[in-house]
Amino acid sequence: MLGDVSDSSKAVVADSVRLIRTAVDTKLRNVSSRCHTIGVQGTVQSWFNDPTTNHGFMLKAVDEAPLARGGPRYEAAEYAYMTKGQQDNHPKLLLTCGRPGVTLAPPTTVYSTGAQLSWSAYIDPSGSPDDDIVQYQVHRSLKQHFTPSADNLVAPVDAQVTT
Incomplete structure (x- = not known):
């Protein structure tokens, strides 16, 4: 199921999903404190031109299947590990x-x-x-x-x- 509808008793069902804009960067194993930059100017501009096209971004690991794990983990700072368990530190999209x-x-x-x-x-x-x-x-x-x-x-x- 994809998307939201105003009536909570209904759902949108899609036969297929097609990603129309892709960008790739590599998060290497055992490498931390590195920023990943992915150019999204055209995509974000299209959102301003037509807000109905804003479906967000998805970060996905290329090799999820062999390890049976989800996508890449991003931690905002080393001190984030010093709390009870691990905190979610989601990637930030900075628009200038x-x-x-x-x-x-x-x-x-x-x-x-x-x-x-x-x-x-x-x-x-x-x-x-x-x-x-x-x-x-x-x-x-x-x-x-x-x-x-x-x-x-x-x-x-x-x-x-x-x-």
Whole structure:
């Protein structure tokens, strides 16, 4: 059965399912702390153009059958294992709307004091001083969702620096 209908006593039954847009990335065994990037701009744009086409995304393991297990497991952070059992940390879809600023590269080197960060240079989109960059700020938190403040500020970084 697929989909939802407004009447809870009814269901939509499909003879077949066809995935019309696919993208592939590989989550290697015993490799953690790696971001997976899958381009979804066209798909998300189609959702804005016609919201009825928004059927979401599915992450599926290529080799589910041999191990009789579900899809890939994603953990948001190492500290997530420190709770009662394992927590669900679902992948996040981050949409950036409006004028792009800079792009943070996925960290590839992590030290005990934090990740080695790098990002693209800021390109001023106009001649107006209203959108000139002053500085970057690096904040640190164990939580994915936090409010940047003086308490979690690691350091201000000059506007010309990209690492």
